[in-house]
Amino acid sequence: MTQNIYDDPQFYKGYSQLRRSVEGLDGAPEWPALRALLPDLRGLSVVDLGCGYGWFCRWAQEQGAGRVLGLDVSEKMLAQAKATTSAAGIIYERADLESFDLPEASFDVAYSSLALHYIKDVGAFVAKVHSALKPGGRLVFSTEHPIYMAPSHPGWSIEGDGRETWPLDGYLREGPRTTDWFAPGVVKHHRTIGTTLNSLIRVGFTITHVEEWRPTDEQISANPHWAKELDRPMFLLVAAQRP
């Protein structure tokens, strides 16, 4: 099963104070780019894999989605979701993304925000998502970018001339990466972009968009320190379709 770090009290306390936790979708700088990959949700059945506080589920319901299922492994997050983002048509269920089950050909859209990097067996995950989608259905997800995740020491280095660089190493050594993020020992699973895309292709998906997210010029104007994000990508966004 995935490491359920979100139920660690120390982790949860830190995570719950992030802008994206407090403000929801609009607090996530990559949300506009991810939203642009989604179809019009009116009347569609939607599953959110790793729904967290349920911000996306509520948004999908507000867009007119016909049925919304939010899955998450964290009891704390589901409790918060049920308390704050519930609405008619939304169901929240506890599920481990390494071992969940969904009925076949039952969803039009599968969405997943920043959950894939917690999953060890990406092949099994995307096979289940493919099977749960109706023909023509779409998968849209974000994940931590492998450039961001790979390094043995993932933090800026200062070169002799004062420039900050991202000290990449081990990019082609796939496997777990353990970092301290709000709590010690957070485990994520590093794999190349190629591995992720080939996993999708292998189970039958057609890749329709691949985006290594960068802040827009408008976002950088509003938050000048985000210009640093142009040096290495933090998020990978992918859209794929079941033919």
Next chain:
Amino acid sequence: MTQNIYDDPQFYKGYSQLRRSVEGLDGAPEWPALRALLPDLRGLSVVDLGCGYGWFCRWAQEQGAGRVLGLDVSEKMLAQAKATTSAAGIIYERADLESFDLPEASFDVAYSSLALHYIKDVGAFVAKVHSALKPGGRLVFSTEHPIYMAPSHPGWSIEGDGRETWPLDGYLREGPRTTDWFAPGVVKHHRTIGTTLNSLIRVGFTITHVEEWRPTDEQISANPHWAKELDRPMFLLVAAQRP
């Protein structure tokens, strides 16, 4: 037009001494992975975009390809190709990959090894390749990996604890990169993996394989210093199909 650095005498002298120049395909460590993406060439018409010395053209002809066209902008390389890798069924022609023309729907396979990073307008390039392929035809190419090309100072950095890292910066700043490689002022065009793949998708290709090349365990056993290549990818290999 692309910078024709291969006709620079200083560049050509250095390049011609590379293992891949002297030994041909078997001198290129990524060749087995690239070859694995190709269909059986028997009876197929093949175009090699940036054919260099013609090693691939001759190999394709030996595999039984029905017709092989090799295009390159370098007069020196084409002269060498005509002198050393000519065979019945192979045609070598001079062409700039920014402005070449090919007849429509006339090739089964388009191949390109380490040429794409010299091309500024990747969208126009892949549109022409798509149009030149027959329905069902395949494009297989390698390009310098954007992680390798992006940095302002593309060479290993030594961290305080002695580790070597790849000092990534500017990954999301697409555009020209000028380095000194055999000759001063070699211009390559950096773009993200996402930009390359979306260019293919936009003109109608289906992505069938994406590989961030790494040496195999056998290659590392035979050349232990290649283990360093696991720290950052040097080559990106892609296969796509015109539906």
